[in-house]
Amino acid sequence: MVTSPELKAYAQAARAAARALSTASPRAKNTALLAIAAKLEAQQEALFAANRQDLEAAQAAGLSKAKLDRLRLDEKVLRDLRTGLQQVAEMPDPVGEIEGLQIRPNGLQVGRMRVPLGVIGFIYESRPNATVEASALCLKAGNAILLRGGKEAWHSNRALVGLMQAALQEAGLPREAIQLVPTTDRSAILEMCHLAGLLDLIIPRGGKELIELVQREARMPVLAHAEGVNHLFVDESADPGGAVQIALNGKTQRPSTCNSLEKVLVHQRIAPVFLPMLAQAMQKAGVELRGDEATCALIPARPATPEDWQTEYLDLILTVKVVNSLEEALEHIARYGSHHTEAICTNHHAHAMRFLREVDASLVLVNASPRFNDGFQLGLGAEIGISTSKLHAYGPMGVKELTTTKFVALGSGQVRD
């Protein structure tokens, strides 16, 4: 088991590496990213062997097929990781860019220079791809990362981090810019949370319990996502066929993700047309429907309980409510929504604009599937997670969200009157 002094030493090494990395050239960072991609290909067999150890242990422990799938490193996973690394390498380097340079009346030139955050603590669960994705984004942004992965992926993560450290070294960068916490003991999470002054930010990615633990214990800023109790409001003027397609995509395209659809609110005037179409499509897709009284009068659905309105199912279950107006939909979302992803289907311009403006969520969509709440889909190139807290980042976090800006001022002897 890791002891506090040992973990502190890792964090101190990360701090020193972060200082070096903050002024590393874009070329050195990109060389390291491409070297990681090359090694993922060259050392494929060794990675598969390490991954097999994890898979065998997981199988022996009786993990579900879904969890085994998430844990597996195969050729497709490695190919996707290599493509991602190449894309990150090709992205413009955010560090050192000066924004909004203006000349003040006294001649002082003032701007904001984009700089790395420092050391990021990343606490996550089973998928070993996250090890590489998070490290690559942090490296591009000039941050050091301290990784605490799940115990199921221990051998895979150790192999991946070893490979990335070798790539850093080849590029002339400090190996300690990417480090794996040397234990999967749960106590290491608490210890990381208490390393204030050494970690600038903690990003927890995983279940509700993990995220709440980190939010409660951390003595430094945390960027976390709450669960996604996501709604689609089908307005009176919506195209019912298009709305069914959006609901179906939102619910069934990958039901276990936090940007999946959990609730449909439908305007009473379109409900008699829309709901039977929705019911048919959802039944065909194996989705269980629950509904309020008005819904149950129109389609076969189980009566919804009060808990249904606040539950993130992450499963093939959808709860439906008939509302009298846009206002009622907005009130319902303000009360039950989790600030994650909210959508409207409408052909009424003013309703679209009002929904967009008034709904408080990390992504608000008009006539599109909530499944688009993803860094790649929204054009960030990649993401390290989705933030549902409003400070610093709200929504998917890419390279830019892993940096900050400091003020810079260029003078010629200016003093204050």
Added chain:
Amino acid sequence: MVTSPELKAYAQAARAAARALSTASPRAKNTALLAIAAKLEAQQEALFAANRQDLEAAQAAGLSKAKLDRLRLDEKVLRDLRTGLQQVAEMPDPVGEIEGLQIRPNGLQVGRMRVPLGVIGFIYESRPNATVEASALCLKAGNAILLRGGKEAWHSNRALVGLMQAALQEAGLPREAIQLVPTTDRSAILEMCHLAGLLDLIIPRGGKELIELVQREARMPVLAHAEGVNHLFVDESADPGGAVQIALNGKTQRPSTCNSLEKVLVHQRIAPVFLPMLAQAMQKAGVELRGDEATCALIPARPATPEDWQTEYLDLILTVKVVNSLEEALEHIARYGSHHTEAICTNHHAHAMRFLREVDASLVLVNASPRFNDGFQLGLGAEIGISTSKLHAYGPMGVKELTTTKFVALGSGQVRD
């Protein structure tokens, strides 16, 4: 004394007000700002009377002249507040602005819409002007504010908040957008820190003890400033006369502020010329000099103790060290600096650029006084405080720093493959 349920009711009222304010028109908000300015003039005598109650109590309690000065509302203070309110009203409204709208390959239009943070808790000490300045910035940004002022300013703050609430009402906005916590009991600070889910952000402004208390107790994000252990590095190539003027301005223009100069590092090659000039200017200004061995060999100065390198004096004391190189200066600042304000005097372009890039502080200056670390001086129009934490805001926080962005996506039926 305030009880928890009562304070919670204030925060809940603030939340409801924040929702209304988030969609208020720029005109309504600006009308309220200008109405506050008009009432500050019209109700001047009533404000002076309330302020007199505070001043008399403070005098009876034996407060220092400096503290009485900070507490006093006079014609000049009110005039400055009115000017500030007019400037904030004239600033462009940040809310609703969409940044970086791009069309994705599938036709989805994606951008980021600037939105208010919600409810801000503001905990501050004696100056009653801060009551109006902070409220005005929050109102412009579309946030509700819950103010907890110091007990010395109780009557003044109550009069100012009453006046601002009347102005909100005249403009058709909810009075609860600006509220004063109905007690100055210290327990109210702890209670505010525990109102997670009701306050989106706490900004503490005051002494180190207050800030550390809030950082330790708050269950929501905190934007705070650490003390300013601010350095000026006088490089070999600096203009010694200009460097003396910058040091003098940094130290003496208003020594009690966090952006004042506390340490001078001087390159050994320029020390024999620069230090006697510095000593003469500082002695004339009544500044006590402390120094390392090399400094004490060149000018009259008290030998510095190890504590001197990490102390924010906020007083007419300055500690000086002779260094061998830019590298040594950078190391010293990385070790002892507090990420607040750091400056270099140099005529060497590469040294200026390296200092700017490598020093990690909320403002890094070349050839200018550290006293410029101030929202108005840096062109933000006004500030609610200076953040020395890197998340969300680093440096002075103006209207924009009191907002965030959410993602918005405009589609025409897009779903994910």
